[in-house]
Amino acid sequence: MRLVTAILIYFSATALADTVLVSLEKDNALAIVDGQSLSLIQTIKIGRRPRDIKLSPDLAKIYVAASDDDAIQVLDARTYQVLGTLPSGKDPETFAIDPKGERLYASNEDDNQVTVIDLNSSQAIKTIPVGVEPEGIAVSPDGRWVVSTSETTNMVHWIDPVTLEVAHNTLVDPRPRAATFTPDGKQLWVTSEIGGTLTILDTASKETVKKLKFSIPGVNQTLVQPVGVLVDQNRRYGYVALGPANRVAVIDAQKLEVIDYLLTGKRVWQMAFTHDGKMLFTTNGASHDITAIDTQKLKPIKSIAVGHYPWGVAVKP
Amino acid sequence: MHALRAFWAITWRELLRFVHQRGRFVAALVRPLVWLFIFAAGFRATLGIAVTPPYQTYILYEEYITPGLTGMILLFNGMQSSLSMVYDREMGSMRVLLTAPLPRWYLLSCKLLASTFVSALQAYVFLAIAWAYGVQPPPLGYLKALPALILGGLMLGALGMLLSSFIRQLENFAGVMNFVIFPMFFLSTALYPLWRLQESSPLLATLASYNPFSQAVELIRFALYGQIHLYALLYTSVSMAAFLLLAVWGYHPARGLTAARRG
Numbered sequence: 001m002r003l004v005t006a007i008l009i010y011f012s013a014t015a016l017a018d019t020v021l022v023s024l025e026k027d028n029a030l031a032i033v034d035g036q037s038l039s040l041i042q043t044i045k046i047g048r049r050p051r052d053i054k055l056s057p058d059l060a061k062i063y064v065a066a067s068d069d070d071a072i073q074v075l076d077a078r079t080y081q082v083l084g085t086l087p088s089g090k091d092p093e094t095f096a097i098d099p100k101g102e103r104l105y106a107s108n109e110d111d112n113q114v115t116v117i118d119l120n121s122s123q124a125i126k127t128i129p130v131g132v133e134p135e136g137i138a139v140s141p142d143g144r145w146v147v148s149t150s151e152t153t154n155m156v157h158w159i160d161p162v163t164l165e166v167a168h169n170t171l172v173d174p175r176p177r178a179a180t181f182t183p184d185g186k187q188l189w190v191t192s193e194i195g196g197t198l199t200i201l202d203t204a205s206k207e208t209v210k211k212l213k214f215s216i217p218g219v220n221q222t223l224v225q226p227v228g229v230l231v232d233q234n235r236r237y238g239y240v241a242l243g244p245a246n247r248v249a250v251i252d253a254q255k256l257e258v259i260d261y262l263l264t265g266k267r268v269w270q271m272a273f274t275h276d277g278k279m280l281f282t283t284n285g286a287s288h289d290i291t292a293i294d295t296q297k298l299k300p301i302k303s304i305a306v307g308h309y310p311w312g313v314a315v316k317p
Numbered sequence: 318m319h320a321l322r323a324f325w326a327i328t329w330r331e332l333l334r335f336v337h338q339r340g341r342f343v344a345a346l347v348r349p350l351v352w353l354f355i356f357a358a359g360f361r362a363t364l365g366i367a368v369t370p371p372y373q374t375y376i377l378y379e380e381y382i383t384p385g386l387t388g389m390i391l392l393f394n395g396m397q398s399s400l401s402m403v404y405d406r407e408m409g410s411m412r413v414l415l416t417a418p419l420p421r422w423y424l425l426s427c428k429l430l431a432s433t434f435v436s437a438l439q440a441y442v443f444l445a446i447a448w449a450y451g452v453q454p455p456p457l458g459y460l461k462a463l464p465a466l467i468l469g470g471l472m473l474g475a476l477g478m479l480l481s482s483f484i485r486q487l488e489n490f491a492g493v494m495n496f497v498i499f500p501m502f503f504l505s506t507a508l509y510p511l512w513r514l515q516e517s518s519p520l521l522a523t524l525a526s527y528n529p530f531s532q533a534v535e536l537i538r539f540a541l542y543g544q545i546h547l548y549a550l551l552y553t554s555v556s557m558a559a560f561l562l563l564a565v566w567g568y569h570p571a572r573g574l575t576a577a578r579r580g
Contacts, residue, residue, distance in 0.1 A: 300375065303373065
C-alpha cells in the first residue's frame with residue numbers, strides 16, 4: 001500500500017512539473033531543464049545545428065529542425081529517442097504545426113519556399129513559393145490561415161491551407177523575423193528585426209492595427225532587434241524577445257502598449273510558456289543560458305546555463 | 318541601571334546631533350543617491366553582465382551597486398562619527414564622558430552602537446528610495462539585512478574610532494578621507510564584482526578581497542537577497558572585534574597614543 005502511495009505521489013509530482021526542452025545550436029544537442037527546480041537535468045545529442053523545436057498537439061512527439069542535416073527530426077517526447085525524420089527541404093530553421101497535428105509547415109530560407117509535410121505519412125506534399133528568405137511561420141488557432149514572413153521581401157504571406165496557395169500579402173517593416181497569432185486568433189503579431197518594431201495585424205482584414213517601436217533607455221537603438229514573439233492565453237500580456245538588447249519587452253495585449261523591459265541573458269531569441277502560463281522561458285544564445293520569467297510579477301527569476309547557443313525552447317507538461 | 322542610563326544618554330545625544338544636523342542627514346543620503354542615479358546610469362552598459370551569487374539572473378548595474386552604496390553610508394558615517402569624536406575631544410565633552418564611573422570600553426561601545434543605529438536608519442531610507450527607483454530585493458531581505466547592516470556599521474564605526482584615537486586635530490580628517498575612505502571604497506566589491514577586478518588586475522582583486530569593507534558589503538548584499546555569506550560574516554565580526562579592541566586600547570589614558578602624545 002505504501003509503495004502504491006509512493007508511486008502515486010511520484011507520478012503526481014512529475015505530472016505537475018513541466019519539462020523545458022532547449023535546442024542547442026552549437027552543441028548539436030537538446031538540453032532538458034526541470035521546470036520546477038529550474039536546473040539542467042540532462043543533455044541529449046540530436047541532429048546537427050538544431051534550431052526550432054515544437055511539441056505535437058497531442059504532446060507525444062517533439063519536432064526539432066536539424067538545420068545542417070536538412071531535416072526535421074521526430075523524437076519521442078517521453079524517451080527522447082529519435083523516431084525518424086521529416087523531409088523539410090534544405091536548411092530548415094523554423095516551422096509550425098497545425099492545431100490538429102496533421103501538417104507541418106517549414107520555411108526554407110535559401111529556396112524561398114514553404115514546405116508542407118503531411119505528418120501521418122511523413123511526406124512532403126507541396127512546396128509553396130513565397131517571398132525572398134522566408135523565416136517566421138505560424139498557423140492560426142482555428143487552422144484557417146498559415147502565415148510566412150519573408151525577411152528580404154518584408155512581407156507577411158497569408159497561405160490558405162485548403163488550396164495551399166498564397167492568398168494575400170501584407171507589407172511590414174524590414175526583416176520580419178517571427179510571427180504569432182493571439183490565442184483568440186483575432187490578431188497576428190509580427191516582429192521586424194531591422195525595423196525594430198512589432199506590427200500587429202487584424203486577422204480578418206489583414207491590415208495593420210498598430211505598430212510598436214521599442215526603445216530602451218541606455219541601450220543603443222541598433223541593438224534593439226525584435227525576434228521571438230508570444231502572447232499569453234488570456235491575451236493579457238505579449239512578450240517580444242529583443243535579441244542583442246538582452247531584454248524581453250512586455251506588452252499590454254489589450255491596450256497594445258509596451259509596459260516594461262525585462263533583463264535576460266545575451267541575444268535573447270525564442271520563448272515558451274509553461275503549461276499554466278505562470279512562467280516564461282527565454283533562450284539567450286550568446287550567454288548560453290535560458291532565463292525563467294515569472295509572468296505574474298513580470299520579473300526574471302533565474303538564469304540557467306544550458307550549453308552552447310540555445311536557440312529554441314518548448315515546454316512539455 | 319547606571320550603565321543603561323549612560324547608554325540612553327549617549328544614544329540620545331547621537332540622535333539629537335543627527336536630527337539637529339539636517340544638512341548632514343541630507344548629505345549622507347545625497348552621496349549614495351548621486352552614485353545610484355548618475356554614476357550607475359552612466360556605467361550601466363559598460364560593466365557587462367554575468368550571473369554571480371547571490372543573484373540568480375542578470376541584473377542592472379543599479380541593482381549591483383545598491384548594497385555597495387548602503388555600505389558607503391555605513392563607511393562615511395563610521396568615519397564621520399570618528400570626526401565627531403575628535404571634535405568632542407577638542408571641545409571637552411569627550412573628557413566629561415570618559416570620566417563617567419563606567420568602564421571605558423563600555424562607554425565607547427555605547428557610542429559605537431548609537432552611531433550605528435543612526436547609520437542603519439539612513440541605510441533604510443536609502444534602500445526605500447532605491448526601491449522606488451526599481452531596485453527591489455525580496456521583501457524579507459530587508460529584514461534579514463538588518464543584522465548585516467548593524468554588524469557592518471559596528472565594524473566600520475570601530476575602525477573610525479580606532480582612527481580617531483590617532484587623530485589629534487579636526488583638520489586631519491581630510492587625511493582620513495584620502496587615505497582611508499577612498500581606498501576602502503574603491504578597492505572593494507561595492508562598485509564592481511571581484512571577477513571584474515580579477516580581469517584587470519589580480520593584485521587589486523586580492524587586495525579588495527582582504528578589504529574588510531568588501532566583506533561588509535558582501536554580507537549586506539547576500540543578506541538583502543535572503544542568504545548568509547558565512548565567510549563575510551566571520552571576516553566582518555573578527556575585523557570588528559579587532560578594531561574595537563585596538564580602539565579601546567588606543568583610548569586608554571595610560572596606554573595607547575593618548576599617553577604617548579602626552580609624553
